[in-house]
Amino acid sequence: MKAVGFKESLPVEVANALEDIELGTPIPRDQDLFVEVQAVSVNPVDTKIRMRGGPETGHKVLGFDAAGVVKGLGAGVSKYKLGDEVFYAGDAARQGTNAQFHVVDERIVGRKPSKLSMADAAALPLTSITAWEILFDSFKLQEGAGQGDTLLVIGGAGGVGSILIQIAKAATKLRVVATASRPETIEWCKKMGADHVIDHRDDLTEQLDALGIAPRYVASLTATEQHFDAIVDVIEPRGEICVIDDPVDLNIMKIKQKSLSFHVEFMFARPIFQMDDIDSQRAMLNRIADLVDAGEIITTATRHLGSINAANLIEAHRLQESGSVYGKTVLEDFE
Template identity: 40%
Template sequence: MSLPTTQTAIAQLVLGGADTLQEVLIPVQKPTGRDILVSVKAVSVNPVDYMKRSGAFDQKLDEPLVLGYDASGVVEAVGEDVKLFKKGDEVMYAGAMTRSGSNAPYQIVDERIVAAKPKTWSYADSAALPLVGLTAWEALVDNMGIPVSQTENPKSLLVINGAGGVGTVALTLASKVLKLKTIIATASRPETIAWTKKFGATHVINHTLPLGPQLTKQGLTFDYVFIYSQFNLYFFTLSSHPPVCGGSNTKNIDEIVPLINPLGKITSILGPDGPIPLQAGMLKSISFHWTAMFTKALFNARPETQGQILKEIAALADAGVLSSDLVTERHVFNVDNLKKVHAKSESGKAMGKIVLERA
């Protein structure tokens, strides 16, 4: 059966709220080079979706914007230089921020950032893994250099926002793959506290209260910090309450320096609203790393490593190390449900991952 030349995607013609999402007719592209064409079976929603939808990246819309940066599906066609996949293969991927996303029946994606989906997981559950799996792995293993280990690693990790999708996978990797002895997560509601403990946190502190006294009271320090929060520099302000949404206060870095072990490492997936005050950590040789999952595809910087990481993530899923309990909601993929999921994700109240599957 030949492929259609057009498809009905969920896209937006103007930037704005979730109500800008609508059905739009767009072409079905033919894959060339190392691209593959995937029949999308399921997708997931991440903060980058609503951030890009609302114009956070200052982009201009010259054509319909199709979001979607998590997907699973079946390969329908391949470019002339494709080496890794063939028609009929079941795959998963996050995709590239500069290309049309997965909220469409068909999507073009570079084979180098794709992997076979877990054999034992459904399309819906598999769609929850790519972006959060890549982000957590690149943050912990690639950027902070925490080694995969078969024995207990005596070092400690602080995860700011442990109940989100990335935080959930980070806790699991830290506990079961990196074998860290102490894993501290931040959470504030009874359900999020229980969630973080379920997925590997050994200690939980409340991010709506000053963190410093809580850490000191429990005798906790840390070697690594993974910041996955709107308040990405909040950990610098341990003596005060967190700033209002969208802001950060970086004045009190001196209060975190005593709690970070020498040679400590910090990584953040969100940018600051001002200079990062790291000078006070110089004598401890504290290092700071950005983690942006889209970097490799955006700059063609070893993109094949993302396919390799996803292959490892799929193996961990099939082995039961990663749990499909990560998925907290499953919906049929349509424009109304996608709008609702965007709103839920944007509210900051979502735990784990929400997926939408094509009927």
Template identity: 50%
Template sequence: MNTVPAVAALDGLPVSDPQSLVDVEVPVPDLRPHDLLVEVRAVSVNPVDVKVRAGLDRQAAPKVLGWDAAGVVRAVGEAVEGFSPGDEVWYAGDLTRSGSNTALQAVDARITSRKPASLSFAEAAALPLTTITAWEALFDRLRLTEESGGTLAVLAGAGGVGSIMIQLAKQRTRLRVLGSAGKPESEEWVRTMGADEVIDHHDLVASVRAVAPDGVEFLFTPNTQGNVATFAEVVKPFGQIVGIDDPHGLDLMPLKARSIAWHWEFMFTRSMFSTPDLAEQGRLLARTAELVDAGRIRTTLTTTIDDFSAAGLREAHRLVETGRTVGKVVVTR
């Protein structure tokens, strides 16, 4: 077997165009010393998938997208430790390498862990990218610990990152957690994830003040554009904000008078720059798997598309592109 089926993008076409994602054959990947060769069983689609696809220039060769995945190890590189063929794994991949929308993918073992035994491949595939993002935001950027108190506002609480961030904050800190929602089904989901209070992101100042009159110490945002002045009103002096989006012309001056700190979180930083602590991503996924198997963290899967093809992935991209999905969309093989 020299090639395997995959789904690829050739150009930054609208998702409604049948050529925006196409079925292709790609070579079986060669393994680097630290790589696993994984038979992919399920992938989830994240906003980064949509963003990369829509921003592509015309490609000389098919570009396989996809980062979240769960599957079975079929081969290991010469420097790999702790994994063997047959292991069931999950991971969020590397933005600089070929993606998970394929039958066989090469991924660095150091950013991989065994998937939770209690989850199906689909349930597991919903979690890695958003879990890494939320974990790094909480524990690396904000430097929260199991002893940390105060109040955290999680904006887009029903989204992929928000859903797992609420759970991690409730399980691994002493924080009071506010989750934002904008419609009844989102509000119900945010409460299910464990939020202490639900706030309305359409009227953030009033809804935060109603439940936290003095403001919050910490705020997470995936939607910064035009909202910095609002954040300055709801975050306490010397508070902290962590953002994950790409706002144009960002002006942070409204935060200065209150000495509010701003942090960026980008979960691909470690793999893009081969940082010395690269293996931290594998370790945090392993710790999350333990929390899942202990019944303390639940999957954020809400929609499953049983069609691992260009058509199935186009539908997943379409759903994520609406910006109105609750939880995560997964495509299974």
């Protein structure tokens, strides 16, 4: 089968940073679906893994979002049938979705929203699970709750921010303040449903004070180290902070005086550690599909780079690393 992978860590400017390769067709295990991949999207984790080092042998296939059709079933599959259209984020401990065929545990797979194309659906899984786990696992909110409270989303125009804003507005009663810095990203956050958009290049405290807002919840999706002092300054006492980036030098004791809670979200934890509630990710994706089909959530796809091949994925990685991407970049079908 056709796939795109890498065997050594190379800068994105190098032509073979990713390569078109041929691999054997994977075989589904007990609870695996065998999926014909029809569309994928790119996330920051793709570029991080590519730059972290190559595999010990062979090629590593990246890709942690897919939409496609079920073409085979493991012996223990009970939730899907042949021909089902699905979307999912996969498992960081296994080969990725940038391949014609992919095997994935049915417990982390959702039904594809019927109102979306494969490409538009592929933009959503990883970021939707991340956002859902921030709100309902880390912050322990319930659907329909949050009246009178504010969520501050730092980095609101990114893939996670785009869907986090939408889920918060569709599934809770939170007021949402997002940060963005360019005219196009400010407008994008407003399109996603943010009640207010402030500039993360300027003083967050001053801007929130001007709005008369002290958030109870802060989702820091990027540049946490840069904004950490401001986060601690603006948040309500006994508030909740959740980060998804990789800060290396935080003085966590700064949160003590306000008795804040600090969370780290990593959506691959459930599949990597085969947690008892791993099936909750299937439920999350099915709930997202319901919200999409009800017209309460839209795709976050903003760029379609064409077919799934090494050249187009290198361009997607280049865009991701440039910091200019808002929403999600998608690719569809192998040549």
